[in-house]
Amino acid sequence: MKVLVIGGGNMGYTYAKGMSKSSLIDGEILIYDASEVQTIKLKKKKLFKVCNNLQKAVEEVDVIFLVVKPYHAMDLFDTMKSSVNQSQIVVSLMAGVSIEAIQSGLGINKVVRAMPNLPAKVGLGMTSYTPSEEVSRIELLTISKLLDTTGEAIYVENEMFIDKSTGISGSGPAYVFYFMESMMQAALKMGFSQNDSKVLVTQTFEGAVKLFKESDLSPTGWMNRVASKGGTTRAALDSMKENKVEELIKDAAFAAFDRAVEMSGKY
Numbered sequence: 168m169k170v171l172v173i174g175g176g177n178m179g180y181t182y183a184k185g186m187s188k189s190s191l192i193d194g195e196i197l198i199y200d201a202s203e204v205q206t207i208k209l210k211k212k213k214l215f216k217v218c219n220n221l222q223k224a225v226e227e228v229d230v231i232f233l234v235v236k237p238y239h240a241m242d243l244f245d246t247m248k249s250s251v252n253q254s255q256i257v258v259s260l261m262a263g264v265s266i267e268a269i270q271s272g273l274g275i276n277k278v279v280r281a282m283p284n285l286p287a288k289v290g291l292g293m294t295s296y297t298p299s300e301e302v303s304r305i306e307l308l309t310i311s312k313l314l315d316t317t318g319e320a321i322y323v324e325n326e327m328f329i330d331k332s333t334g335i336s337g338s339g340p341a342y343v344f345y346f347m348e349s350m351m352q353a354a355l356k357m358g359f360s361q362n363d364s365k366v367l368v369t370q371t372f373e374g375a376v377k378l379f380k381e382s383d384l385s386p387t388g389w390m391n392r393v394a395s396k397g398g399t400t401r402a403a404l405d406s407m408k409e410n411k412v413e414e415l416i417k418d419a420a421f422a423a424f425d426r427a428v429e430m431s432g433k434y
């Protein structure tokens with residue numbers, strides 16, 4: 168199977184790199200980026216066949232990944248439209264661009280919409296995906312195997328769940344970094360060095376995630392294991408409760424979901 172990735176930035180490069188290890192790929196992954204600077208950078212990596220002619224590249228492949236920013240989608244569709252064909256599968260990693268917009272923009276039917284996340288860079292990505300009805304089961308299985316190369320991939324029932332997973336896993340790494348930054352700032356304020364603050368916080372996150380993954384205990388169950396009655400953790404958790412931190416985090420995730428829905432109406 169021949170695969171072309173369009174848009175070789177953060178996500179496009181990461182997914183192309185992950186997929187290039189897959190035995191499903193016939194030869195090298197083709198990659199195209201509209202920016203000359205990015206094209207030079209991609210060529211230096213020597214991992215893919217970097218293309219200069221988009222139309223020619225589109226005609227050569229079975230599967231096309233769209234990994235440009237949503238606001239570049241329409242221009243890209245106009246450039247590609249005359250080169251795509253009905254047997255090709257188009258996989259979009261773009262937030263907030265609907266399957267219908269892709270089908271009508273390109274004049275094709277087989278579309279898989281997916282929501283990736285940045286930890287795919289280290290093989291720990293989380294991708295959700297959903298197909299248009301014209302994609303067969305076998306074709307979907309193939310696409311899911313490609314997405315699996317970057318971490319975990321789950322099928323979701325419909326596009327609303329793609330927008331929902333944008334609010335949880337797509338944007339989610341930024342919420343985790345926000346929490347990490349806040350804890351690092353607290354550590355610095357207490358007098359720890361930059362380096363010690365980083366180590367204290369990173370190891371705490373990594374350890375907590377590993378504990379959680381390796382057991383059936385809920386997050387509340389684990390919180391109760393850390394917190395002693397009348398102790399330090401309870402003081403912190405009470406402070407978070409009083410400040411309604413849980414509500415604020417939920418609001419943030421819904422703000423991202425709402426924005427994804429709003430964008431889908433726009434593009």
Ligand SMILES: NC(=O)C1=CN([C@@H]2O[C@H](COP(=O)(O)OP(=O)(O)OC[C@H]3O[C@@H](n4cnc5c(N)ncnc54)[C@H](O)[C@@H]3O)[C@@H](O)[C@H]2O)C=CC1
Pocket residue numbers: 173174175176177178179199200201202205234235236237239242243260261262263282283284285337338
């Ligand atoms: N960065 C993230 O954490 C996540 C990003 N996404 C989605 O991934 C998509 C790409 O995001 P990033 O990789 O972060 O952006 P990016 O800006 O790093 O990469 C986009 C690339 O597309 C290229 N480009 C622009 N117009 C083009 C065209 N017409 N043809 C070919 N290449 C073109 C740009 O030169 C750039 O290298 C977005 O649609 C975003 O919604 C989804 C989930 C997470």
Ligand SMILES: O=C(O)[C@@H]1CCC=N1
Pocket residue numbers: 262333337338
């Ligand atoms: O912020 C964005 O729009 C993209 C989608 C999810 C993460 N980054």
